[in-house]
Amino acid sequence: MASKPGNDKELRILRAAISVFARHGYHGSSISTIAEEAGIATGTIYLYFRKKEELIIALFQRFLGDYIREAKEEVLAVHGAPARLGKLIERHLRFFEADHEVAAVFQIHLREVNPQIRDGILPVLLDYFDLIDTILIEGKEAGEIAPDIDVRLARKLIFGGLDEIVTSWVLSRHKYELMSMRDGFHQMITRAVGARWSGFRARASGGD
Amino acid sequence: MASKPGNDKELRILRAAISVFARHGYHGSSISTIAEEAGIATGTIYLYFRKKEELIIALFQRFLGDYIREAKEEVLAVHGAPARLGKLIERHLRFFEADHEVAAVFQIHLREVNPQIRDGILPVLLDYFDLIDTILIEGKEAGEIAPDIDVRLARKLIFGGLDEIVTSWVLSRHKYELMSMRDGFHQMITRAVGARWSGFRARASGGD
Amino acid sequence: MASKPGNDKELRILRAAISVFARHGYHGSSISTIAEEAGIATGTIYLYFRKKEELIIALFQRFLGDYIREAKEEVLAVHGAPARLGKLIERHLRFFEADHEVAAVFQIHLREVNPQIRDGILPVLLDYFDLIDTILIEGKEAGEIAPDIDVRLARKLIFGGLDEIVTSWVLSRHKYELMSMRDGFHQMITRAVGARWSGFRARASGGD
Amino acid sequence: MASKPGNDKELRILRAAISVFARHGYHGSSISTIAEEAGIATGTIYLYFRKKEELIIALFQRFLGDYIREAKEEVLAVHGAPARLGKLIERHLRFFEADHEVAAVFQIHLREVNPQIRDGILPVLLDYFDLIDTILIEGKEAGEIAPDIDVRLARKLIFGGLDEIVTSWVLSRHKYELMSMRDGFHQMITRAVGARWSGFRARASGGD
DNA sequence: TATGAATGAGCCTTCATTCAT
């Protein structure tokens, strides 16, 4: 119930890894450097992670996993596909804008990755994809999204677009506020999927 | 007389690099392996590329550069933003579908790179971004694209969406035809940017 | 408790380096060979020396540095320039005669070095030059050395002569006893610098 | 009778080698770089020298050999050991002062050398040692040099002293005129070997 | 748990040398 010292050290290692990866990239960072950054001995890392690859997987599960769980809860609490999409976009951009190191690591440095790592990462991402898919599917059912929309394709547009926006922002060295992209992007996405506010549409059409 | 032996060998090396990178990734591939794949001695590679990094940069410039030049010509030959976007999407998907190894390398394996490599790659990508921007800008001037569209943001949506589609397809191990995404994606993009066929708009504006 | 294992291993590496350099020269010796000679793994050398170049510099500082400190103390404990020169010559020859491998390395194998190495070595040598200069300067002040002697030039004669003697001896494969050169060389040097025993001079000046 | 083109090219290669060695050292210079400097193809060097090592040997034989032959003739044309020593010293210093690149190469860059090279170089040096020995032996016979002088030891003092003077001058980046060392050095050497001008002594002593 | 010295496989890169033209 109190803080587990093991978990604490594990987190310290992960934070150190984020910081070192952000500066030198995954392949340019050594376990020793991460240990030094975490203020522990090199060997200690291996008490928490069996291989360097497991560090990345844990990074994804811990940082992205937490974000995705929160995002899912918050997004699904809202009603209506357009609002949900807006909330998703806002959370996505806010997550990365909140921590430049995390943004650099996930957008730039952990992209080339061997199959083993990918297998560890994929479930986390699939959760996120599921969330987007859910928004779209329920939106279609509610008539808020055009019926001819291919959900998986639309999800790729949404995720790919967000991903590209964040990546550009990182590469620009955060020259502008990431959040300033929110409304424009939301508008494009809602148009793309033919989204209509169901309440509004109901009132506007005067019937249904 | 016609064949330049130097160019021939350079191309052989690049093809071998693509093939080896596709299987083992950039950091997992050694120069010796690439040389072996190309059927030459290790040192020979250094007669054509001064560092391993230059190999990737050359890969981008050669393969993507050629594609982008062709795409630009072909896309701009078409008239009207919606048609141009359609052509762009078609060419993009066709390019990657044509060569699974090239797709794997560009979508998966060359994503984490050090700043030096990125500096060599960026100009090629910027050319592509320019092409998309041109379509959008000229489309706005022609009234084919909604005037409130932020060109750079829309470009990120288009590029990011395409990129994600290709990446998913590669990770799915080409389970479906990439080209089958074309029409659905084109439709979403045209909606997203509020694209109208100028001919249609002419009629519409005449009647409304 | 008393033995520092780190220092011990560092010394083992240096001894191994001396031995390997003596046989194959600096450029002809690989780090792996030195490690093998020291009975350790290749990478271990890099825990003690960051580059191959640092190995040589450490060699100089450790072996010559120690010798020079001892020589300085012992030489300056003696009084009178002629006796001091005698002591210097004796120590110099004794030092190299004591260890044929050290002699070979310093006289033959570490002569062509790049500027970086030279910068690391120079301070050690300058200490030695200082010692000789001190003998000469104090000798001049005491009237034991001819006043028209250029100290730096005389030092070059002394050091150059000693150096050549040792080099010849090494190249002759130690065919004769190095120490047998001592008296003849001492005599020539004292003549060269017009050295007079101050006691003698006292008598001489009293009578002449 | 006319210039042999083969010899001409051989000399061009040797000059190029001197120049490149002076800048990058022996081990830092590649055959290709020397070829480039000489304005010929890499392979061409191998038509004149079978191995890189032979280049050095030829360098010694050509440059030092020529100098030594001239020095021998000129020195022995003079009479009296003191004058001969003076001439030797003058020629030695003048030779190196005349060409900074040659000086750098012979004093600094060709010092660490494997046994094969040394075997090729030694004969050239032995010729020089012979010249010095001849001066001393004939000087002893003429009563111009102290009879207790060990000729080989004195030769080492002379050669070693000169060598050190030139090396210091090269390392100082030619901050002073090498020739300015001549008289001081000559004086010390004549004192060291107890040299007396036989003519002067004859006159001074009033007899023969 | 924690340490950090030690390991040794592996990789990029250089370059003397060869040889087909």
Next chain:
DNA sequence: GATGAATGAAGGCTCATTCAT
């Protein structure tokens, strides 16, 4: 003789991983 592309062995150095303490 001349060329210069090609060779491939060799070496410095890094770093993930282990293990005795």
